[in-house]
Amino acid sequence: MGSRASTLLRDEEIEEIKKETGFSHSQITRLYSRFTSLDKGENGTLRSGGNQCACLLLYLLISKMRILKHMTRINMCLLHREDFQRIPELAINPLGDRIINAFFPEGEDQVNFRGFMRTLAHFRPIEDNEKSKDQNGPEPLNSRSNKLHFAFRLYDLDKDDKISRDELLQVLRMMVGVNISDEQLGSIADRTIQEADQDGDSAISFAEFVKSAARFQKEM
Amino acid sequence: MYFTLFGIHIVRTTVWKEDSFPHAGIIQREENSMEEEIAGQRRGRFNLADVMYFSKKGCEAVAEDEVTRRFSSEELVSWNLLSRTNANLHHVSWQLTVVWVIGILIRYCLLMPFRICLAVFSILLLVLATTVVGQFPNGRVKCWLSNQVQMMCATLGVRCLGGLVHFHNRENRPQEGGICVANHTTPLDVLILASDGCYSLVGQAHGGLLGLIQKSCMQTTQHVLFERSEMKDRHLVRKKIREHIADKAKLPILIFPEGTCINNTSVMMFKKGSFEVGGTIHPVAIKYDPRFGDAFWNSAKYSMMTYVFNVMTSWAIVCNVWYLPPMVKEVEEDAVHFANRVKAVIAARGGMSVLPWKPGKRGNKSAYPKHRIFDYQSWRTTIKACACSKFQQPVLCGVSPDRLFPVTNQNQKYFCPLVASKSGMGLIPELLFVF
Numbered sequence: 001m002g003s004r005a006s007t008l009l010r011d012e013e014i015e016e017i018k019k020e021t022g023f024s025h026s027q028i029t030r031l032y033s034r035f036t037s038l039d040k041g042e043n044g045t046l047r048s049g050g051n052q053c054a055c056l057l058l059y060l061l062i063s064k065m066r067i068l069k070h071m072t073r074i075n076m077c078l079l080h081r082e083d084f085q086r087i088p089e090l091a092i093n094p095l096g097d098r099i100i101n102a103f104f105p106e107g108e109d110q111v112n113f114r115g116f117m118r119t120l121a122h123f124r125p126i127e128d129n130e131k132s133k134d135q136n137g138p139e140p141l142n143s144r145s146n147k148l149h150f151a152f153r154l155y156d157l158d159k160d161d162k163i164s165r166d167e168l169l170q171v172l173r174m175m176v177g178v179n180i181s182d183e184q185l186g187s188i189a190d191r192t193i194q195e196a197d198q199d200g201d202s203a204i205s206f207a208e209f210v211k212s213a214a215r216f217q218k219e220m
Numbered sequence: 221m222y223f224t225l226f227g228i229h230i231v232r233t234t235v236w237k238e239d240s241f242p243h244a245g246i247i248q249r250e251e252n253s254m255e256e257e258i259a260g261q262r263r264g265r266f267n268l269a270d271v272m273y274f275s276k277k278g279c280e281a282v283a284e285d286e287v288t289r290r291f292s293s294e295e296l297v298s299w300n301l302l303s304r305t306n307a308n309l310h311h312v313s314w315q316l317t318v319v320w321v322i323g324i325l326i327r328y329c330l331l332m333p334f335r336i337c338l339a340v341f342s343i344l345l346l347v348l349a350t351t352v353v354g355q356f357p358n359g360r361v362k363c364w365l366s367n368q369v370q371m372m373c374a375t376l377g378v379r380c381l382g383g384l385v386h387f388h389n390r391e392n393r394p395q396e397g398g399i400c401v402a403n404h405t406t407p408l409d410v411l412i413l414a415s416d417g418c419y420s421l422v423g424q425a426h427g428g429l430l431g432l433i434q435k436s437c438m439q440t441t442q443h444v445l446f447e448r449s450e451m452k453d454r455h456l457v458r459k460k461i462r463e464h465i466a467d468k469a470k471l472p473i474l475i476f477p478e479g480t481c482i483n484n485t486s487v488m489m490f491k492k493g494s495f496e497v498g499g500t501i502h503p504v505a506i507k508y509d510p511r512f513g514d515a516f517w518n519s520a521k522y523s524m525m526t527y528v529f530n531v532m533t534s535w536a537i538v539c540n541v542w543y544l545p546p547m548v549k550e551v552e553e554d555a556v557h558f559a560n561r562v563k564a565v566i567a568a569r570g571g572m573s574v575l576p577w578k579p580g581k582r583g584n585k586s587a588y589p590k591h592r593i594f595d596y597q598s599w600r601t602t603i604k605a606c607a608c609s610k611f612q613q614p615v616l617c618g619v620s621p622d623r624l625f626p627v628t629n630q631n632q633k634y635f636c637p638l639v640a641s642k643s644g645m646g647l648i649p650e651l652l653f654v655f
Contacts, residue, residue: 031283034283034284038282084282087281087282087285088285088286088287089277089278089281089285089286089287090278090281090282090285093274093277093278093281094274095271095274095275095278096278098275099274099275099278099279099282102275103282119279120279120282120283122279123276123279123280147272150275151268151269151271151272151275154271154275155268155271171271175270175271175274192267192268196268204268209268212267212268212269213268213269
C-alpha cells in the first residue's frame with residue numbers, strides 16, 4: 001500500500017513538500033495514496049486490463065509508453081471537484097462546498113498533489129519545538145495566523161478582505177439549518193458584527209477577526 | 221482550545237493507543253460523532269470561530285473518511301510480524317528483523333505445508349463423503365448423515381486455514397425454519413458457522429474449485445443457489461427464501477445482509493430484503509482478532525487463491541462467534557427499521573461501530589463505484605443521495621422532516637424525477653447527489 005505509492009512520488013518531491021508543509025515522510029506517502037485513491041478516473045485507466053497484442057514488438061512499444069505515462073502521471077494526477085464531492089462525510093458537512101473550494105487555487109478547476117498538501121497543511125497541529133526555530137524563514141503553513149486566514153477565507157467569498165453582513169448570514173444559514181427564522185439569524189449576525197467591529201464599517205476585517213477569535217479562545 | 225481543535229493529529233500506524241482497534245487509521249479523531257458535536261455546539265452562542273470546527277471535520281474527511289476505510293484491511297496499532305500489515309516498511313532494529321525472519325520461516329515452512337496437506341485431504345474427503353451419502357435414499361438417516369458430513373468437513377476446513385473459533389451462547393443456535401444473519405468479512409464466515417451447525421446457503425453459483433465444493437454440497441442438502449443474473453431479481457430471491465423457510469424440515473438459511481465483505485471494524489447498512497420475508501431472525505456476530513492474521517478479503521486487491529494463500533501463511537485466524545437471541549419483526553415495524561435494530565444488536569455484541577452507509581457493489585477495481593445509494597439520517601435533515609443515470613453532474617438531495625427544504629447548495633440544484641416519484645413528492649425541487 002504505502003510502498004507502491006511512494007514509487008510514483010520522487011524523493012525530491014517529498015523533500016520539497018516536507019519543507020513546505022512540515023509533514024513527515026511517512027505522512028506524505030500515506031496522504032499521497034489517499035490522494036491517488038480519490039482520483040478515480042486515472043486509477044481505472046492505468047491499472048485495468050492487460051495488453052492483448054499478438055505482436056511482441058508492439059507489446060514492447062506499448063509497455064514503454066505505459067512507463068512514460070506512469071512517469072508523467074506524477075504531475076498529471078489531478079483532483080476535480082467531483083472527486084471531493086464523492087466523499088460522503090464531506091457531503092453532509094454544512095461547509096462542504098466552501099472547504100472544497102479552499103483546495104482549488106484561484107479560478108482553477110483542478111488541484112495537484114502539492115496544492116492538496118498545502119491546504120491540508122493548515123490543519124497540522126502547532127508543535128512546541130517549531131515556535132522557536134527559523135524566525136527568518138517564511139511563516140509555516142500551520143501557524144496561528146495562517147489558520148485564522150484559512151477560516152477567514154471561508155467567510156469571505158468575494159475576497160475583499162472584509163466579512164460583510166451578507167456573507168456572515170450565508171455562513172450562518174449553512175451552519176444552523178432551517179429551524180431558526182431569518183429575523184433571528186439577522187439579529188445574531190448583527191450582534192456578532194457589533195461585538196467584533198472596531199472601526200465602524202459594519203464589516204469584519206481580518207485584524208478584527210483575529211482579535212475576536214482570540215477573545216473567544218480566552219473565554220474557553 | 222480552538223487551535224488544538226483546529227489541528228488534526230496524523231498518527232503513524234505504529235503508535236500505541238489503548239483500545240483503539242475500531243478507530244485506528246491515519247487520523248486521530250475525537251470519540252464523538254459529528255452529530256453529537258453539532259448538537260453540543262448549538263447550546264452555546266454563535267461565534268465567528270465556529271466555522272473552524274466544521275472545516276476541521278471536513279478536512280479530516282478529505283484525508284480519510286469512515287466509509288472507504290472499511291474496504292481495506294484494518295490498520296493495526298502494533299505490528300504483528302506480518303509484512304503485509306506493515307504499511308511503512310522501514311527498518312526498526314536488527315533484533316526485530318531477526319524475529320521477523322524466524323516468523324517467516326515458521327509460517328512458510330512449518331505451518332503452510334501442513335495446512336495445504338490438510339486442505340487437500342479435506343476437499344477429497346468432502347467430495348467422497350458427499351458422493352457416498354448422496355447415494356442413500358432420502359430420509360432421516362440421510363439428513364442426519366449429511367449434517368454430520370457437512371459439519372465435519374467444515375471443521376476440517378476451518379482447521380486447515382488455521383482457524384481457532386470460540387462459540388458463545390450456543391443455546392441460541394439457529395433452529396429450523398429461521399433465517400440466520402451475520403456480518404460479513406470473508407468467505408470463511410460460512411465455513412466457521414457451518415462447523416457448528418448446518419445451514420442452507422444463499423449465494424451465487426461459482427465455477428472452479430468453489431463450484432466443485434458447491435456441487436458436492438448440493439448433493440446432500442438443499443442450498444439456494446443463484447445465477448448472477450438471478451441475484452438482481454429481488455422478487456425471485458425473496459420468493460425462494462420464503463418457500464425455503466416455510467418448510468420447517470429444512471435447515472435454517474444463512475444470509476449476509478451487508479452483501480459484501482467489510483473489514484470487520486464496523487457493520488454497514490443491511491439490505492432489507494431478507495428482513496421482509498417474515499420468520500424468525502437469528503443474529504450472529506462474528507469478530508476476528510486482527511492480531512493473528514487478517515481475515516478480511518479485499519476482493520479488489522486479491523483474488524481468491526491469493527487470499528487463501530495469505531490466510532494459510534498468517535499466524536492463525538482467531539475469532540469469536542456470538543449467537544444472539546432470536547428476533548422477530550413487530551407488526552408496525554417496517555423492514556428497514558427492523559434491519560437497523562438487528563444491525564445494532566450485532567454491532568454491539570461484536571464491538572464494532574455502526575455505519576449508516578450502504579456499501580457499494582465492488583465488482584471492479586475502482587474504489588468508488590458508479591452507482592451508490594446513501595441513506596443518512598442526521599438530527600436535522602434526511603439527506604438522500606441517489607444514483608441517477610440521467611444526470612451526470614452532482615446534485616444534493618435534502619429533505620427535512622417537516623418537508624421544508626434547507627440548504628440550497630449555491631451552485632447545484634437539479635431535478636431527479638426518479639427519486640421524486642419514488643418518494644411520492646412529485647417534481648418538488650429536491651436536490652440530489654450523484655456519486
